[in-house]
Amino acid sequence: MSKLLDLQFLAGHAHYLLFIVLMMTGLFIVVDKTNLVKKIVGLNIFQVSVFMFYVSIGKVKGGTAPIFPMDDKYHVDTAAMAGQVYSNPLPHVLILTAIVVGIATTSLGLALIVRIRESFDTIDEEDILAIEQDMTREDNKKHGNAMGGLA
Amino acid sequence: MRNLDLMLSLFRWSFYGFMCIFAVDVTVSLFTAFGVFDIIAWLLIVFGGIFAIIGALGSLRFPDFWSRLHAASITDSGGVILLLMGMGMHSGWNLVTFKLFLIGAFLFITGPTSTHAVANAALVSGLKPPRQLRADLERDDD
Amino acid sequence: MIDTVTNIILLSMLVITALAIVRMDRLFAVVMLSGVFSLLSALLFVTLDAVDVAFTEAAVGAGISTVLLLSTIALTKPVEKRARHTALVPFIVVCVTGAALVYGTLDMPAFGDPNAPALTHVGPEYLARTPVDIDVPNAVTAILGSYRGFDTLGEAAVVFTAGIGVLLLLSGLRRRREDEEEDQA
Amino acid sequence: MFETMPHYVFLFAMICLFIAMVLVLIRLYNGPTLYDRVLSTNSFGTHTVLFIGILGFLSGRPDFLDIALLYALINFVGTIAILKFFRYRAIGDALEKREADK
8 A cells, every 4th residue: 555655656546546537527426326227328338438447558658649641642651660569459459349249238238228117117226126115015915815924 | 215225216217128138039939939820820729728718707607698608709700710720730731630630620610509409498497598698688678 | 747637637527527518417418428428538639649539529429329319318318317316325236336446557668658558569560561561641640541451350340340230229209109190180 | 047948838729628627527527407417527537638639748658639529429429318308308219108108
């Protein structure tokens, strides 16, 4: 923990700390808020902070985006690349894939929310829980004896 | 006492003169170190930034929606045009200028359109202009 | 220096936006704040040299995601209810998780360190071979389309599955609703 | 002293845009009506477009203005989508029919 008091160390790791704060904000929304749409928004925040963390690993100090200069015949100009530092393109590729998959899962979750609202007439988690408990109680009343008093 | 006043005014005016000479000197050295276009570009960028702040400040501080609409249009017109023109003049004639022109043309079309759409939606939904403004509008109709 | 300060300011604005999302209970405002959130995160991607990621994040986060959230709210209720439980337990959970993650980052190399393990093996190889093998100026496109083409195929499969799932979930919506209205009438 | 003058100019513009973005964010957070929020979202998008341009010039690679162009486009589409939503309470035509029946 004494590392956190070192200013040099803190300057190099401040990004990571802020990513974690952001991630935990998303987690707090997912855990604490009962509205399902808001939970999806929280999940998005969590997701984006993970993406940023991942992309920040590929960043090189003094580097630029991995887009190479071209010469007159539209080939990559390897001579002009010589002194230039480029950031690592691999995290960018992986995160590009992850973003598209993320929007797919988000849309699936939102479709589920629409169906939940149709069935339960609410999108609040606690209300849904109460309704489900009521349904269980009803079932117990109806079929409890038939199941031998176990259900 | 009179001598003190005289001395103070002398001091003040010499200070002003010195500042004037300093300003002229700085300007001349700027113009000799850089071209005229560079300096115009910087002025445009600086004023564009100031306009952006003015617009944002207005949209924060103005009392009702309709005056905030007016303040936000300052950023959309003054800020965007000045900043894009400044960046274009700074980069010279190349692909970047063309892209900047494209952005400018697009914002020039979409900015007023979206602002009009917001204002229209607000008016249709029943957000009334303040009383004074409404009175002015009615007087114009007569 | 300026890069770091810009990053920190952008990240602080992101955190402020996220906290505003936590506090806001009108879902329209939450959706708009999340649109602003993804615009800001795309800005941060630009400063982290991930231009293509910023492109995608802007299109997906600020465009598609906002429209999807808005249409969901159109089909459901626009105002969030106050939670009945206390926020203490979630807060403790979040703090413990955050402390564990911070402990995990202590051993990481500093931000932008060129000797970090992540930057010394595969990345330079890709950067060196892309101009020779594929001759495309954008290294990200080259890797995405060629070296890691199967990843993209898997992504397409996932998106296809998700699309089928959404269609299955929403297919009978209007029909069922009309049936309901006929029943009520 | 004057060699880095363009640098300072762009830095000044960037700081201005930062301040403006924060002010617009505050208005977005406590705007009383929904239209205030839409307006400030739109304004924030414009600021973002300008910011990317400035950032490109400041980092010495102004080739990334394509992203700014994309932002401008998405910003416009987003604003129109939100307003269409407020007008008809639906993005597609799913609920318009029901709304018209009422």
